[in-house]
Amino acid sequence: MESTLQSTIESIGYNVYLQDSLNELANFVETGNYSKFFILTDEFTSVHCLPLVEEKFAGKTYDLIEINAGEENKNIDFCIGVWKMLIDFGADRRSLLINLGGGVITDLGGFAASTFKRGIDFVNVPTTLLSQVDASVGGKTGIDMDSIKNIIGTFTQPKAVFIDQAFLKTLPPREILSGLAEMLKHGLIVDAAYWEALKNSDLSIPSIELIGQSVVIKNRIVISDPTEKSHRKALNFGHTVGHAVETYSLDNDKDHLTHGEAIAIGMICESWLSVKKTGLSEAEVNDIVKVLTRLYPKYQLPESNFDAMIELMKKDKKNEGNTINCTLLKSIGTYAINQICTEDELRESLKYYASL
Amino acid sequence: MESTLQSTIESIGYNVYLQDSLNELANFVETGNYSKFFILTDEFTSVHCLPLVEEKFAGKTYDLIEINAGEENKNIDFCIGVWKMLIDFGADRRSLLINLGGGVITDLGGFAASTFKRGIDFVNVPTTLLSQVDASVGGKTGIDMDSIKNIIGTFTQPKAVFIDQAFLKTLPPREILSGLAEMLKHGLIVDAAYWEALKNSDLSIPSIELIGQSVVIKNRIVISDPTEKSHRKALNFGHTVGHAVETYSLDNDKDHLTHGEAIAIGMICESWLSVKKTGLSEAEVNDIVKVLTRLYPKYQLPESNFDAMIELMKKDKKNEGNTINCTLLKSIGTYAINQICTEDELRESLKYYASL
Incomplete structure (x- = not known):
């Protein structure tokens, strides 16, 4: 086992940032050629984690899509809600969806993005330990149906993943x-x-x-x-x-x-x-x-x-x-x-x- | 313009069959290593076209999923219906979905298959002229939402496409x-x-x-x-x-x-x-x-x-x-x-x- 920290891990066509990650996110948003930004959160991450991200956004405008927290909401109804919000907010093919939250947000947001207009870019900012070590790499997106986990989904890689340990301090x-x-x-x-x-x-x-x-x-x-x-x-x-x-x-x-x-x-x-x-x-x-x-x-x-x-x-x-x-x-x-x-x-x- | 007929056209990783196509379909079903077969149709194709396909199936068992015909039904509700039927019929990752119909069936069926268990195989048997010349190649799958055509979908190639002119005789x-x-x-x-x-x-x-x-x-x-x-x-x-x-x-x-x-x-x-x-x-x-x-x-x-x-x-x-x-x-x-x-x-x- 190596015990030194790599600051960046190369995955399938994208980077996972482990150090100074929120500045890396700000840099990604600044330099990526995107027309609009959307942040997907739940009611907890919007209170505990969104302020940390907003601090770095400094003036960038974005639309917020907030869904209810909890695995029981990783379903097609909430996914339809996200799609409709993207439509209503005028998301185009050059829009970026930023998934800020745990596995429910990154899985559902990834699925919604990978199927909206046949695929728009998304990045993951996992805020729970589980999503940082599990959902952040692998390119699996998905929602549950009929009590079967991730039965509907795609294999789609995010454009980047930003892991910040600071988020973990807010977790029970x-x-x-x-x-x-x-x-x-x-x-x-x-x-x-x-x-x-x-x-x-x-x-x-x-x-x-x-x-x-x-x-x-x-x-x-x-x-x-x-x-x-x-x-x-x-x-x-x-x-x-x-x-x-x-x-x-x-x-x-x-x-x-x-x-x-x-x-x-x-x-x-x-x-x-x-x-x-x-x-x-x-x-x-x-x-x-x-x-x-x-x-x-x-x-x-x-x-x-x-x-x-x-x-x-x-x-x-x-x-x-x-x-x-x-x-x-x-x-x-x-x-x-x-x-x-x-x-x-x-x-x-x-x-x-x-x-x- | 060339005027001779190619019997097979090579697309992105799959063939489009133009001659003796229903026998080619039977051969595909026979030799592909699939665990289960599903045929998606609408109420018209199940009457006019399914018998032509069944003739070639000779004894193969399959489950039929029938949806209402019409572009107004190319929506998430019918897609959820298809997903739930696949769940109920016990579709696994080695199942094959055969989309038999016009563009509504091939678009919706392609989308349902490309997202079920993160993607199962599907083939298209387009039965309208429009779906034969338009939806049969290109790998676009999709459904409509909020009156926007194909707003939700994926780029996913079928495993094969079978075009038979005989189907056209049933069309107005x-x-x-x-x-x-x-x-x-x-x-x-x-x-x-x-x-x-x-x-x-x-x-x-x-x-x-x-x-x-x-x-x-x-x-x-x-x-x-x-x-x-x-x-x-x-x-x-x-x-x-x-x-x-x-x-x-x-x-x-x-x-x-x-x-x-x-x-x-x-x-x-x-x-x-x-x-x-x-x-x-x-x-x-x-x-x-x-x-x-x-x-x-x-x-x-x-x-x-x-x-x-x-x-x-x-x-x-x-x-x-x-x-x-x-x-x-x-x-x-x-x-x-x-x-x-x-x-x-x-x-x-x-x-x-x-x-x-």
Whole structure:
């Protein structure tokens, strides 16, 4: 693991800025040949984060599009709202959409931009840890439908991504933990040293160096396979079970799980499956479980709900035909894609989590 | 102008089949490694065209998605309907969507497929003359919103296009004329000999050779500029005024203009503008007007409606900033893109049409 900070990471045709990022954004806006600017936010980022951006905008005019915060709003209705605002504000093909917020904003805004007039430019200014380490690179845009996450979307790269650690100070601890799950995953799938470094760090607000490491790891994977034909599936570790748990919680819990909390559960279940199927050692699964159960609160997963979760896993867009597909671990730092798991195996893995 | 028929035209990563096309479709379905098949049609094509396709399917199972016919249904509501049907029928990433119908079906189906699970494969089987010569190549997908045509969409290529002249026999004469306008446009912008050939042909049902010529012309243009940065704008001749007239008619007339009828009006107006601005000769504009007024009925365009049409032109997605942009003719067979026209000039061109 390298521990020095790169100030800029090159992704697929664009840069991710890690240092002095809001000045870089101001510079991008100033020098890009755009006719109009739009900022997409939610009611929280418009209070906590927009002022930091506005400070740098110094006189540039822009139109603000504000939507309600929350994963439950990452849907076609809000997307239609964004499209109609762009129409009403007279957006043309040389307009720029600036997505300022968490994954809901960058995913939905990216999708809206990638389909408006068959594609206008957009940049992402991710303001949550999760969106900084996960949604900022990879070119996935999307919205949810019928309780299926990201079922509608495109592969479209932003023109730039600006990551500023200052935004994280406005986040509640649960939101930090949500992003942390993806960072831990990056270590587990390809970088054992990074996993060790995370275990031994103060993670209340991760350093920009650790954040940068995560972006570098994810970036390396998506560059090798932009449209998820093979390597990129590494990033799905924890997500087959995790997405199902997340959707289930979203539909059933008043105070529902965050993405990271659900993925932490998914990683525990899929680590257990990895012992059964791909050779992860008992010592490693114990290490993973110890770290994840220390960081994340236990979620009640009664056996009577397992069937509903299995049904959700069957609808996962990663499946082909009628099988359920997982990415598992061979060891900490090595992954195995396309592992077909039976319903019984998945049920057992949920039982394992429930028994902890 | 070449007059022999190519059986296959190579476009951007896919083939357009002109001969024995339904057998080619059957072969594509048989040999492509797909998990499921979906056919998207409307209530007319499912009666008139689907049986011809089914004959060739011999035992292959597929799910049928039928939507209401008509440009007014090329909207997000029907698109959501298609997405939900794909979800309900269990479409996965290896599913194939077969768009069987006119431009509404190929545009909407292409958009639905290009955004479902971030893109599944689709092929087009255009059943109207318009969709055969216009929508079959170019990779534009889209839906209308707020009376703006194709405002939401993507650039996504189909995996193949199958053109069969047999479908045209089921079309009313107005539908043939609608497609013919695009064929005439192809001659006007880049091929004077093709324009002459069309003038002197029996056009009640154009021959597959003439249809093939149009596809070849359009294909050559879009290959040189897939995302419409420059050359491809040639295809917009007649469409700045034409789209506005079409939208206006769609919103106001019970028996509204077809696309081609509107584009024929647009081509007359923009030919008049071409005389003023880009050197088209009086003799040429007279030739164009003579042919178009012989083929297409006169549309009543009262001066009291010009303002509404100008407003629609201002919303055209081809514009940049606050100007209205046209593609005009330097001569029959030569075009000039990015011609900014004033509102007065456009008003005068409408007056010219009304005076004929």
